[in-house]
Amino acid sequence: MNVVTPQIRTAAEQALVDAVDQHLAAVPIAGRVGELRRAAAAAFATHGLPHRRVEEWKYTDLRAILREAPPLAGPLDAASEAEATFKALSVPGAKRILFVNGALARPASDLLALEGGIAALPLDSALAAGEPMADRVGALAPQRYDGPLALNTAFLGEGLVVRVAAHAKIAAPLHIANVFTKDDPATTYGRVVVLVEEGAQVTLVESFQGRDGVAYQTNSALELSVADGAHVDYVRVQEEGDAALHLGTVMLEIGRNAQFHSFTQTSGARASRVSVYGRFSGTHSHAGLRGATLLKGRQHADTTLLLDHAVGHCESRELFKTVLADESHGVFQGKIVVRPDAQKTDGRMMSRALLLGETAEMDNKPELEIFADDVQCGHGATAGELDEDLLFYLKARGIPQKEAEALLVQAFVGEAIEFVEHDALRELLIARAEAWLARRA
C-alpha cells in the first residue's frame, strides 16, 4: 500500500505556487501549450520542489537550497540592456541573441528569419502567431516529474524558437547569451526550442552570466531535436554570479545517422543543477556529452544525466571533469539506459574529479541499466588529488608551485575541452578555464 505523505509547502514553495497563478492570469497562452502550462502548474502545486528523499536529488536538496522565491525580473530597461550587451560572453564569429534579466533584448540581438537556412524567433511571438515550431514546446519533456522543468513550463513566456532548415550548413555559431544585471534578486525563466532538420549542421552556444553578490535565480530549459543525418555541436557556459542559483534542463532527441556533441563548462553560481535528458530515437548515431566544472569556495554544482538508448546501433561517450577547490561540492550522476531492442549499443561514461581543497567533496554516481544482451557499455569514476610526482617534475624545471598546479589543472580539464571541434570555441573555453585558475592563484 502506498501512503501519500502529506506535504507541507515551504514558504518558498507557497510563494512559487502563488506566483505561478498570477503569471497564468497575466500572460495568457492559448491552445496545447496553454494546457501544458496549466498541467505543469498543477504538478508543481502537488509535488513541489524536489528534496533529498527523491533519488535523483539526493545530493542536491533543492527544497533546502531554494528558500526564497524572488519575483520575476519585470520589464527590461535600457541601462540593463546596455550593461548586458557589454558584459555578455563574446563568441568570435557568432550570431548573438541576448536575454537580459530573462527578457529578450531585441535591438541587441541578431534575430534571424530563415536567413541562409536558420530562423530564430521570440517564443512569445511564435506562440501568438501560431508558428508550428512553437507547438514543439514540451515535446521532449521526460515522463517523470521534474521540479525545475515544471516551474519552467508553468512560467512559459520568454524564450526562443530556432529552426535550422534541412541540409543547411550554418557556419556562424548561434549564441544565446543570458545576462543578469539587477541589484536585487529576481527569478528568470527561459525556454529555448531548437529543431535542426534533416542533414543540417549547426553550432549552438548558450551562456549564463550575472552579477556577483545577488541571490538571483535562473531557470533555463532547452529542447533540442537533432533530426536524421543532422550534425549539432552544443556548448553551454555557466558563469553565473557567485550568489546565484542556476537550474538548467537540457532535453535532447537524436535521430538516425546523426552526430551530436555537447560541452558544458560550469564555474558560476552558488548552487547549480543541470539535468540532461537525452534519447536516441534513430539508429547509427553518435553522441558525445562532455563537460568541465570548476568550483571553489562553497560552491555546489550538480550535473545529472540520463541517456536513453531507445534504439540500437548507437554510440555514446560521456566525459565529465570536475575540479574542486576549497570547500566546494560537486555531483555527477549519470545513467545510461539500454532498452531491450537497443542491440549493438556502445556506451562509455567517465567522471573524473580533481580535489584541490582538503574539505572539497565529490559525489559520483554512474549507472548502467541494460536490458539488451549484445551491447558494449562501461562506466567509471575517479576522484584524486594532483599527482605529486608530476608537480615535482614541473618544479624541477623551474616552474613555481602555483603555476605548476595551474598547468596540471588546465591539463586535466583540457583533456575534456579538446573534444570541442570548433577552434574559436575551444580556445574560448580554454581561456575561460585559464582565467578561473588565474583568479584562484
Added chain:
Amino acid sequence: MTALLEIRDLKAEVAGRQILNGLSLTVNKGEIHAIMGPNGAGKSTLSYVLAGKPGYEITGGEVLLNGEDLFAMAADERAAKGLFLAFQYPLEIPGVATLTFLRAALNAQRRKRGEEELSSPDLMKRVRELSKKLGIDPDMLRRPLNVGFSGGEKKRNETLQMALLEPLLCVLDETDSGLDIDALKVVANGVNQLRAPERGMIVITHYQRLLDYIVPDVVHVLAAGRIVETGGKDLALQLEATGYAQYQGEAA
C-alpha cells in the same frame, strides 16, 4: 675559486631508512663527474635530493651550489639557479603540450632571474634549432609531454630541455637506461655539445658504456651511500672488468 657544487658529508633518509651516509663531492666549473655504483647504492637518491624531491629527509651535511645553500631553496628556485636533473624516467603529462611546457619552464626561470621572457617566435626558433640537432620530429613538440613517446624520445626530450634551459649544473640520472646504441649516441652527442667552461655535469650510471660517449674527467664509485673510490676515466673501465662486488663488501 668557488666550486660549482660542493657536497659535504651529506646524509639523507627516505621513509625512515638512511640512504646517503656522509657523501662528499666537489664539482668545479667545466668538469664532468661520473658516479657509478651498484643498484641500491643511493645514486637516484642523490639526484632527487639535489633536485629537491619531496619525501627525502636531509639528516646531515650541506650542499652549496655556487656557494649558496641548496637546501634553503625550493625545487623551482634550484632550477632557476642553474640546477638541472635529467630524469631516469621522464614523466608523462597528458594535456600539456611539449612546447607549452618548454615555454612555461624557460620563462619561469627567466622571470625568477629578473630576465625578460622570451617571445613566442624567438622560443619557437630556438626550440626548432635544438630539436633539429637532436633529431626530434617537430610534430612531437605539439604532442602532450612525453605521452606515447618511446624511451629514446623521452631521453631526447630531456636533452632538449637541458639544451634550452642552459643550466650550470646538469645531473644526468641513468640517462642510458632504456636506450639502444643509436639513441644513446644521439643523446650523448647532445650532452657533449653542452660541455662548456662554465658548466659542470654529474653523470650517474650503472654501466660504463655511456662513458664511452660522454667521457668524464673524474669517476667516483658510490656504494652504501658514500663515495668509496675516486679516480680518472680508467676507473670506469676497471669497474667494467671487476664489477662492484669488492665495494659492496666494503660498504657492509
